[in-house]
Amino acid sequence: MSAHDHVDGQLPHEPEKATLEARNKILGFWIFLGAETVLFGTLFSAFLALRHNIGDGPTANELFQLPLVFAATMILLTSSLTSVFAVQALHHHNKRAMIGWLVVTIVLGLGFLGLEIYEFIHYVHEGHGFTTSAFSSSFYTLVGFHGAHVAFGVVWIAIVIGQIFKKGLTVVTAPKVYISAIYWHFIDVVWVFIFTVVYLMGKVAG
Amino acid sequence: MAAHGHTVKRYSGLMDWLTTVDHKKIGILYLIAGLFFFLIGGLEAIVMRIQLMKPMNDVVSADTFNELLTMHGTTMIFLAAMPMLFALMNAVIPLQIGARDVAFPFLNSLGFWTFFFGGLLLNLSWFAGAVPDAGWTSYVPLAGPTYNSGHGVDYYVIGLQIAGIGTLLGGINFMATIINMRAPGLSFMRLPMFTWTIFITSALIVFAFPVLTVGLVALMFDRLFHANFFEVGNGGSSVLWEHIFWVFGHPEVYILILPAFGIISEVVSTFSRKRLFGYSSMVFATVLIAFLGFMVWAHHMFTTGLGPVANGLFSIATMLIAVPTGVKIFNWLFTLWGGSIRFTTANLFGIGFIPTFVMGGVTGVMLASAPADFQYHDSYFVVAHFHYVIVGGLIFGIFSGLHYWWPKMFGRMLNETLGKITFWTFFIGFHMTFFIQHFLGLLGMPRRVYTYLGGQGYDDMNFISTIGAFLMGVGTIAFLLNVFIAWAKPRNAAGDAWEDGRTLEWSIPSPPPEYNFQQTPLVRGYDAWWKEKMDGKTAMTPAEPIGSIHMPSPSILPLIMSIGLFIAGFGFMYDRLIVGGIGLAITLGCMVIRSLYDDHGFHIEPEDQEKGVHA
Amino acid sequence: MSSNHDHAASGEATKRHKVEGPQKHIVGFVMSLALTIIAFAAVSAGEINATFTYIILVSMAVIQVFIQMAFWMHMKDRGHLFPIIGILAGVFVVFTMVVMALYWVWW
Numbered sequence: 001m002s003a004h005d006h007v008d009g010q011l012p013h014e015p016e017k018a019t020l021e022a023r024n025k026i027l028g029f030w031i032f033l034g035a036e037t038v039l040f041g042t043l044f045s046a047f048l049a050l051r052h053n054i055g056d057g058p059t060a061n062e063l064f065q066l067p068l069v070f071a072a073t074m075i076l077l078t079s080s081l082t083s084v085f086a087v088q089a090l091h092h093h094n095k096r097a098m099i100g101w102l103v104v105t106i107v108l109g110l111g112f113l114g115l116e117i118y119e120f121i122h123y124v125h126e127g128h129g130f131t132t133s134a135f136s137s138s139f140y141t142l143v144g145f146h147g148a149h150v151a152f153g154v155v156w157i158a159i160v161i162g163q164i165f166k167k168g169l170t171v172v173t174a175p176k177v178y179i180s181a182i183y184w185h186f187i188d189v190v191w192v193f194i195f196t197v198v199y200l201m202g203k204v205a206g
Numbered sequence: 207m208a209a210h211g212h213t214v215k216r217y218s219g220l221m222d223w224l225t226t227v228d229h230k231k232i233g234i235l236y237l238i239a240g241l242f243f244f245l246i247g248g249l250e251a252i253v254m255r256i257q258l259m260k261p262m263n264d265v266v267s268a269d270t271f272n273e274l275l276t277m278h279g280t281t282m283i284f285l286a287a288m289p290m291l292f293a294l295m296n297a298v299i300p301l302q303i304g305a306r307d308v309a310f311p312f313l314n315s316l317g318f319w320t321f322f323f324g325g326l327l328l329n330l331s332w333f334a335g336a337v338p339d340a341g342w343t344s345y346v347p348l349a350g351p352t353y354n355s356g357h358g359v360d361y362y363v364i365g366l367q368i369a370g371i372g373t374l375l376g377g378i379n380f381m382a383t384i385i386n387m388r389a390p391g392l393s394f395m396r397l398p399m400f401t402w403t404i405f406i407t408s409a410l411i412v413f414a415f416p417v418l419t420v421g422l423v424a425l426m427f428d429r430l431f432h433a434n435f436f437e438v439g440n441g442g443s444s445v446l447w448e449h450i451f452w453v454f455g456h457p458e459v460y461i462l463i464l465p466a467f468g469i470i471s472e473v474v475s476t477f478s479r480k481r482l483f484g485y486s487s488m489v490f491a492t493v494l495i496a497f498l499g500f501m502v503w504a505h506h507m508f509t510t511g512l513g514p515v516a517n518g519l520f521s522i523a524t525m526l527i528a529v530p531t532g533v534k535i536f537n538w539l540f541t542l543w544g545g546s547i548r549f550t551t552a553n554l555f556g557i558g559f560i561p562t563f564v565m566g567g568v569t570g571v572m573l574a575s576a577p578a579d580f581q582y583h584d585s586y587f588v589v590a591h592f593h594y595v596i597v598g599g600l601i602f603g604i605f606s607g608l609h610y611w612w613p614k615m616f617g618r619m620l621n622e623t624l625g626k627i628t629f630w631t632f633f634i635g636f637h638m639t640f641f642i643q644h645f646l647g648l649l650g651m652p653r654r655v656y657t658y659l660g661g662q663g664y665d666d667m668n669f670i671s672t673i674g675a676f677l678m679g680v681g682t683i684a685f686l687l688n689v690f691i692a693w694a695k696p697r698n699a700a701g702d703a704w705e706d707g708r709t710l711e712w713s714i715p716s717p718p719p720e721y722n723f724q725q726t727p728l729v730r731g732y733d734a735w736w737k738e739k740m741d742g743k744t745a746m747t748p749a750e751p752i753g754s755i756h757m758p759s760p761s762i763l764p765l766i767m768s769i770g771l772f773i774a775g776f777g778f779m780y781d782r783l784i785v786g787g788i789g790l791a792i793t794l795g796c797m798v799i800r801s802l803y804d805d806h807g808f809h810i811e812p813e814d815q816e817k818g819v820h821a
Numbered sequence: 822m823s824s825n826h827d828h829a830a831s832g833e834a835t836k837r838h839k840v841e842g843p844q845k846h847i848v849g850f851v852m853s854l855a856l857t858i859i860a861f862a863a864v865s866a867g868e869i870n871a872t873f874t875y876i877i878l879v880s881m882a883v884i885q886v887f888i889q890m891a892f893w894m895h896m897k898d899r900g901h902l903f904p905i906i907g908i909l910a911g912v913f914v915v916f917t918m919v920v921m922a923l924y925w926v927w928w
Contacts, residue, residue, distance in 0.1 A: 020386070024309040027903060028382040031412055034907035035374060039416035041915025042453075045922035046424060046435060046446060052927070053441025055434075070861055077857065081850045084893045088843060130433060134441035137433035141424065159801055172804055185893045189886050195857075196882040200864045204874045385903055412907075413914045446926050453918055500914055504921075512925055 011093050011169065016178035018171040029179045033186050040190050043145055044197060047138040051202070055133030058126055060202030069199045072115045073191065076150075079108035080188040083157075083181045090177050095169045098177065102161050105184065109154040116147050139198065146194055149187050156180050217760060225760035227311035228720055232318050233296030234615065237608075239322050240289030241686075246329065247281035248682060250274045255639075255675040258668050261660035271656035272339035273358070277329075279342030280362060283458070284369055285325040287596070290604045291465045292321075292376055295404050297615045299380060301711035301718060302398045304389025304727045304734075309382040310375075311758040312805070317375035319768035324369025327775050331361035338362035341654065343455070344425070346436035346447045351429045357779060363426045364775040370415055370422070371771070377411030380404055389710070390749040391729035395489070398709040398733075399475075399482055402489050403468030406496045407461050413500070414457035421450040430778060445510060452503035460499040463595060464492060466603025467534055470556045473606050474538050476706050477553035478545025481733060484537040491530035498527045508579045517576040524574035531567055535560060550704070551625030555606035558633050562602060566594030569644065584654075587647025593640045605632070605685070613699035616692070617717040624688040628681050635677025642667045642674075708736040713746045721755045724815050754809040761805070767796040849892035856885040 012018050017026065051060065086101035120140070130140050160176045167173050217225050226232060254274050257265045266274065300308055308314050331337045336357035340349035349359045384397070384405045397405070425447070427433035434440035436447050475482040482488065504512060504520040512520075538560055547553065569591040573579050582588055605628070612620050646667050651658060658664050699716040707713075713735040714723060725748035731737045738746055774789025776782075860881040863874050891897040896905060 024382050024386050027386055028310060028313075028378050030904035031378045031381050031907050033904075034911040035378070035412045035416045037908060037911030038413050038914050039420055041911070041918055042417045042420035042450060044915070045918040046420070046450070048919060049443060049446050049922040049926035050435070050441060053434075053443075055441050066861060066865060070857075073857055073861075074854075077850070077853055080889065080893060081846060084846050084849075085843065088846065130431065132434075132440075134434040134437070134443070137427065137435055137442075141427060141433070141435075159798060163802065167804075176801070182894055185889060189889055189894075192857075192882050192885050192889070196860060196878050200860055200878050201875060203864050204871050204878075409910065413910055417914075417918070443926050446922070449918075449921050449926065453914075453921070500917060516925065 011171070011174070014091060015093070015169065015171050015174035016090065018174070022171065022175040025175050025179060026182075029182060033182070036186065040142075040145070040193075043138075043142040044193065047142045047198065050134040050138045052205075053134040055135070057128050057132040057136055060135070060198075060205060063123060063126060063128055064199050064202050066199070066203065068115065068119055069195055072112055072119075073195050075108050075112045075115070076188050076191050079105045079112070080185050082108065083184045087178060087181045090169070090174060093169060095164065098169070099161055099164060102157055102164075102177070106154050106157050106161075109150055109157075109184075113147060113150055113154070116143070116150075120144075143194060143198065146187065146190055149190070153180065153184050153187055157184070221762075222760070224765050225315075225762045227307075227315045227758050227760055229296045229300050229308050229311065229314060230615070230717065230720070232314050233293045233298075235318055236289045236296060236321075237293035237615075239318075239325070240286055240293055243281050243285035243289065243325055243329075245682070247278050247286050248679065250278040250281070252675055252679055254278065255672040257656060258658075259672040260669065261658055261665055263657055266656070268656045269339065272341075272654075273337035275654055276338045276341050276344075276362070277332075280328065280338065280366070281325075282596075283342060283462070284366060284373075285321075285328070287462055287600055287604070288373060289321060289325075290608075291407075291462070291600075292318075292373075294465070294469065294604070294607045294611060295376070295380060298611055298711055299383065299401055299404055300387070301614070301714065301722060302401045302709050303384060303387060303392055304710050304723060304729065305383065305387040306722050306726075306755065307758065308379050309387055310379045312761060312764065312800070313375045313379050315761065316764035316767060317372040317379065319372070319764045320375070320771060321369045321372030323768040323772040324365050324367070324372065327368060327772055328361055328365030331358065331365075334361070336361065343451055344447075345451075346425070346428075346444045347438065349425065350436055350444075351432070352437070354429075359425075360429060360779045363422050363429065364779055367419065367422045367426070368768075368771050368775055370419055372768075373411055374415045374419075377408040377415065380408040381412060384408070389723075389727050389729050392734070395486065396729060396732045396734070399471035399485070399488055400465070400468035400709075403464040403471075403492055406492050407464045410457045410461045410464070410496055410499065414454045414461065417450060418454040418458075421447065421454065424450070426778075430781075445507075448507050448510060449503070452506045453500075456503040456506065457496075457499045459592075459595070460495060462600045463603075464495065466559070466600045467492065469603045469607035469610070470538060470559050471541075472709070473552050473556040473610050474541050476610070476704060476708055477548045477550055477556070478542050479548075479706050480541055480545040481708075481736075482537070483540035483543075484533070485732065487533050488537055491533045494530040495527060498523060498530075502527065505574055505576075505579075508576045509583050521574055521576045525571055528567060528571050535564060535567075548706075550609070551620070551622055551629055552606045552610035554626065554629045554633075555602050555609065558629065559599065559602040559606065562594060562598030562636070566591060566598055569594065582647060584652055585647035586643045586651045586653055589653045590640045590643035590647060593636075593643075597636055597640070602633075605629075610704075611711075612692070613703035613716050614711055615717060617697035617699045617715075618692045618695055619699050619703065620688050620692050624684055624691070628684040628688065630681075631677050631684060632681030635674045635679075635681055638674025638677060639671050640674070642671050646671070702735075708733040710734050710746070713738070719815070721757060721810055721815070724755075725752060726750050752812050752815070754811050755815065756807050756809055758807045759805050761800075763796045763800055767793045770796065845892060849888055852888050853885050856881045856888075 017023055082101045082104045086098045086105065089098035089101060128136050130137060157180050160173070160180050163173055163176065223231065223235065253266060254271065257263050257271060296314065300306070334357065338344070338358045338361055340354055340359055340362070344359060344362055347353050384401060424433070424435040428435050428437060428442075434442045436442045436444050438444060471482055471488060502520055502524045504516060505524045508517050542557070569587070573582055573588065573591055609620055609625055612618070646664060649663055651664050697717070701715045702712040703716055704712070710727060710729070713727065727734070727746035728749040730747070735746065770789045770792030772789070773792065774786045777784070777786030777789055860878050863869060863877045869877070890908070895901065
């Protein structure tokens with residue numbers, strides 16, 4: 001157990017669950033994640049159904065480069081760890097550490113997005129455009145949807161950081177940190193399936 | 207509106223309705239919008255029936271008929287039936303669970319406005335001269351860019367996408383509400399049956415609508431950005447669309463019918479003055495139907511060529527659904543059995559529902575038999591089947607619910623004589639229109655055709671069917687008349703308007719004050735209000751002392767966010783990406799504003815509560 | 822979901838002393854890291870037959886997701902019944918769809 005000197009006595013241990021409104025938000029967000037699971041699942045199904053229909057474009061094996069994907073995976077996995085550290089700091093009521101971890105999370109998220117944009121540009125130069133084939137359309141839609149979620153998460157967490165600076169750590173702002181962290185983990189979980197199903201299996205299928 | 211000394215601005219008149227986050231007012235908005243689209247869809251149906259009244263008729267052209275057909279189906283399912291269900295959900299659920307509002311009042315308002323602007327966008331296609339004409343299922347390649355190059359299907363794709371956001375938000379909201387906001391003592395197995403069915407329906411919405419979202423995105427990418435999801439020439443798969451559509455589409459029909467089951471359960475039990483027979487089996491049947499509902503989608507695709515194994519499995523799974531449905535039918539019959547039945551309009555619709563829905567269910571089992579389906583497929587038999595379950599099931603249920611809860615929603619009783627005229631014209635008209643279509647189908651008349659040659663034995667039956675459709679129109683007009691007459695009357699409905707109310711909503715005034723319950727009630731058993739009445743009480747036992755009540759603030763942001771999406775939709779449709787970007791920026795900007803400025807709400811103090819602030 | 826359910830016994834008021842430490846998150850991270858490396862290594866090695874590789878890949882992904890959801894998304898904590906039901910229902914729908922996509926559309 002780490003020391004927690006910053007307990008201000010006002011906030012409960014789990015400030016994100018202190019009010020009914022906050023508990024509603026967390027529950028509602030989990031239900032939303034259930035819906036998101038289906039959303040990504042449908043995108044995965046479409047990709048799985050269409051992945052071998054490459055038309056005139058390159059195959060998955062020719063296209064994907066594992067070192068790049070591995071780097072992206074490591075970045076996102078680490079960012080998931082830093083965001084759970086932020087929640088831990090929240091439970092310790094340590095505002096500075098929390099903001100620090102959230103900033104690291106954002107930076108890693110931006111790094112991931114940078115890699116993904118680089119990767120997409122590279123693929124387009126290889127003749128793997130959005131309109132090339134059913135494989136390319138479903139690939140860009142699935143991975144792009146995930147990327148859009150990452151981008152949304154980066155903006156969201158940035159806004160939450162701003163609010164923590166302005167309003168401090170309260171029972172109103174705490175749920176925002178907690179929910180954005182849950183969202184961020186979910187994005188990482190989806191990525192686990194993307195690197196497995198899209199990239200690694202694409203490599204195996206040759 | 208009572209005057210308040212609070213800092214939150216309170217609106218009146220039109221602005222009150224545009225900014226409201228009160229579930230009762232949002233329910234009324236859903237009802238108005240739903241009825242409006244119901245009339246449009248009904249009008250489209252009447253025009254189609256006029257066209258089919260005699261052989262080789264030329265009231266409308268073949269193209270117009272396709273458009274009418276598509277818009278009738280899409281409008282009725284997404285813009286009429288679902289909003290009217292949402293109207294009843296909003297009006298009743300928080301009251302039935304003893305809550306002051308839903309879990310997310312702001313999202314509730316956002317859900318309404320996105321639905322409304324999505325529906326508006328879809329229907330504006332009539333004025334743009336580019337109407338969706340690929341059927342409500344929008345099968346590719348017919349709906350793809352190659353064979354449908356105009357903007358028609360774009361309206362379908364984007365309109366439904368925007369309306370679908372609203373529906374999804376509603377589903378999440380009601381799930382969270384029912385899980386978290388129940389009054390003390392109201393355990394899950396004490397929930398009124400309507401609340402149970404709405405809970406399960408909300409779950410179906412949450413897990414089925416994202417599938418439609420992805421399907422529509424894929425079709426939109428194909429149409430607007432030349433993607434290849436369904437373009438067979440570039441490796442796409444048109445069967446994939448059918449799967450995606452029906453993985454959503456089949457749960458969708460249970461999204462529609464389960465609330466009707468709930469309404470009928472409440473109405474039949476109230477007007478038999480009996481506890482609902484077999485409550486736990488009803489709950490179990492509802493859950494089972496929802497579960498099986500996700501595993502039968504391919505029965506819409508028997509003739510696609512999935513092979514005998516798949517057809518056989520889906521055949522059996524589909525027939526299985528008849529079991530829990532049968533449980534429900536018998537439970538209603540046993541509830542009626544030995545009860546002192548009152549034949550109010552609501553109960554007439556409820557009792558009319560039972561045999562009608564059974565007929566729809568029986569043809570459903572017939573269609574579930576894959577080999578036989580090859581014969582019925584694409585004939586009027588299918589049209590007759592799904593109108594028996596959707597009109598004879600859902601719309602009867604909605605009419606029943608509207609007559610039943612009207613005094614609770616508006617504080618005014620509907621006229622019973624006019625109500626009975628509504629029922630008998632609509633009921634007879636319905637069976638006249640659709641019963642005969644079974645035989646048209648068996649004789650071989652294909653569905654979705656704009657005309658037919660004379661002398662094939664179709665002529666008289668089509669004529670009778672059209673007369674029936676007119677009769678349904680008369681029934682609808684009688685209902686509207688009833689509404690307008692009631693509107694002019696004073697608000698004098700009693701709290702327990704039917705005197706036999708069983709659930710919590712009847713323990714408070716009609717219409718309820720904006721905070722619903724001055725004191726959160728303590729629930730001591732199933733049929734909470736009936737139990738108190740039987741114990742000689744005249745009010746629920748409160749679970750808290752009288753105190754200041756916290757209310758959410760009204761907000762204009764949901765309306766602006768929906769307008770943003772509406773603008774974005776047009777922008778993307780007509781290749782004006784800047785306009786699309788501006789629209790999305792408006793919506794996202796509103797989200798940021800909502801996040802930055804905390805909604806502290808306001809309080810209604812006990813002295814103001816006495817004034818009886820009405821919705 | 823997990824055996825070290827240390828929050829289960831603690832009441833609402835007495836859990837101040839049970840504030841979480843970073844160890845279990847780091848354990849989760851290391852496990853995720855290991856599973857990821859196994860998956861990438863299985864593919865990079867390229868000498869195992871394809872079916873077996875698929876099985877390794879999918880199992881690694883599923884285990885990793887379980888770990889992350891339990892540890893980082895707090896699903897092993899109390900009060901997460903409805904989140905678990907929600908996600909499982911979503912997974913069930915996804916499963917039917919993936920079967921559909923593989924069996925009827927692709928195959």
